[in-house]
Amino acid sequence: MTPAARLQAAIDLLTEIADTPRPADGVVQGFMRARRYMGGGDRRAVTERVYGLLRRHARLGWWTGDGSPRERLIADLMLTDGLDPAALKALFTGHGHDPDVLTPTERDLARRLSGQPLAPPEMPEAARLELPDWILPRLRAALGEDWRRVVTALNTEAPLDLRVNALKADHDTALAALAEESITPEPGPLAPLALRVGGRVNLAATRAFREGLVEVQDAGSQLAAALVGAAPGMAVCDLCAGAGGKTLALAGAMGNQGRLVACDISQGRLDRARTRMRRAGVQNVTVRVLDTPGRRWLKRQSRTFDRVLIDAPCGGSGTWRRNPDARWRLGEDTLAALTTEQSALLVRAARLVKPGGGRLVYVTCSLLREENEDRIAAFLETEAGRAYHPVPAVQVWAEAGLSDPCPMPEGATAIRLSPADQDTDGFFVAVLEREAAHGADADTDTETDAPPQPSP
Numbered sequence: 001m002t003p004a005a006r007l008q009a010a011i012d013l014l015t016e017i018a019d020t021p022r023p024a025d026g027v028v029q030g031f032m033r034a035r036r037y038m039g040g041g042d043r044r045a046v047t048e049r050v051y052g053l054l055r056r057h058a059r060l061g062w063w064t065g066d067g068s069p070r071e072r073l074i075a076d077l078m079l080t081d082g083l084d085p086a087a088l089k090a091l092f093t094g095h096g097h098d099p100d101v102l103t104p105t106e107r108d109l110a111r112r113l114s115g116q117p118l119a120p121p122e123m124p125e126a127a128r129l130e131l132p133d134w135i136l137p138r139l140r141a142a143l144g145e146d147w148r149r150v151v152t153a154l155n156t157e158a159p160l161d162l163r164v165n166a167l168k169a170d171h172d173t174a175l176a177a178l179a180e181e182s183i184t185p186e187p188g189p190l191a192p193l194a195l196r197v198g199g200r201v202n203l204a205a206t207r208a209f210r211e212g213l214v215e216v217q218d219a220g221s222q223l224a225a226a227l228v229g230a231a232p233g234m235a236v237c238d239l240c241a242g243a244g245g246k247t248l249a250l251a252g253a254m255g256n257q258g259r260l261v262a263c264d265i266s267q268g269r270l271d272r273a274r275t276r277m278r279r280a281g282v283q284n285v286t287v288r289v290l291d292t293p294g295r296r297w298l299k300r301q302s303r304t305f306d307r308v309l310i311d312a313p314c315g316g317s318g319t320w321r322r323n324p325d326a327r328w329r330l331g332e333d334t335l336a337a338l339t340t341e342q343s344a345l346l347v348r349a350a351r352l353v354k355p356g357g358g359r360l361v362y363v364t365c366s367l368l369r370e371e372n373e374d375r376i377a378a379f380l381e382t383e384a385g386r387a388y389h390p391v392p393a394v395q396v397w398a399e400a401g402l403s404d405p406c407p408m409p410e411g412a413t414a415i416r417l418s419p420a421d422q423d424t425d426g427f428f429v430a431v432l433e434r435e436a437a438h439g440a441d442a443d444t445d446t447e448t449d450a451p452p453q454p455s456p
């Protein structure tokens, strides 16, 4: 494809993204699948341009107003690439697969933007930092004086992290298999099984991936799974297992021994988890869809699990490096609904944990206090929460046997990870331990949906 034809493909792809509520990464994949004729270089160039436009969304919007995808691209070429109007005109020829000739309005836009910086000093801070206005004060409150550094890191490109699947390989075997395809990753940050790949690779085509020697998983997500403290022989419930990212890591930590139950309300995600489990050689997992019978079954599991992981549905602000468009799809109403669901999940999960040392592990990939510290504080005030106490972060870290020092200070009761400090996605992990049941407490959470038994 010519450089100009790549620009037209970027306009087409941006238009598809703008016309659907679906996340951009899925739209990009579908777009590329439907255009098998595009070579690797073309795909990379178009994808990089489109992700760049998504990362510069608010700054470009400040210049173009409610600009069409075509106007945004024109603004990007002028402000980011520094083209002059003549060079821009040479790309918009209308010939072959090139974009149509510039309209008079577009020519005016190009002249107005020529020589301007992308983010002049008079641009409001929320636009400069690519943040919706409503979320800026919340992130500032959650992240303290470092907040600008963290939100700036959230708008950079995320690396590709892999986890060595200890059920099938060790580091050396995985590295040797990846080397067959000239993929030579570095160790990833913090998580012992993490490998970090530089640049874009077609991982799905590699033997290492097809045979389940490695899985794709951000190092922060790997760490969150390690902090659950799952071990061989335990009973573990992954309550919001989704497509199984953390379930696979938990099964690895358990060496396929013990009972691991993966639940979710989404049948589709659990189906994807099953496929991944087969590839990874996972054998100790039972999958439960939380439809009505699934919920009934779960209620009968009171006090049976050593570990219950709630990888809660959340606003996902910690993953904005990977999904730069997600910040514009999250609204205050959605956040309020999510926090209600997170609180309900904590109370529901609490009864599943064994008294006297069982642990409830609450994880989000959010940076907001409303989804993290505030949820834990509210839970500890509930009837169910009174049986729990937070385990100090340094203790959780030490028990996970991690070689790096704990990033949290003495006295912290949760672990926060951020792209600015740990170079992982943003995560929040709080571990709560259930105290021994005594007296009247002992029977308060044994409710079941089973019909009452007739008296003898």
Ligand SMILES: C[S@@+](CC[C@H](N)C(=O)[O-])C[C@H]1O[C@@H](n2cnc3c(N)ncnc32)[C@H](O)[C@@H]1O
Residues within 6 Å of the ligand: 221, 239, 240, 241, 242, 243, 244, 245, 246, 247, 263, 264, 265, 266, 269, 290, 311, 312, 313, 314, 341, 345
């Ligand atoms: C953060 S994602 C899970 C990601 C997954 N654990 C992983 O590591 O790949 C949250 C999941 O919670 C599920 N979910 C939402 N509400 C739920 C509920 N009430 N009970 C169980 N799962 C729920 C969603 O379907 C979604 O798959």
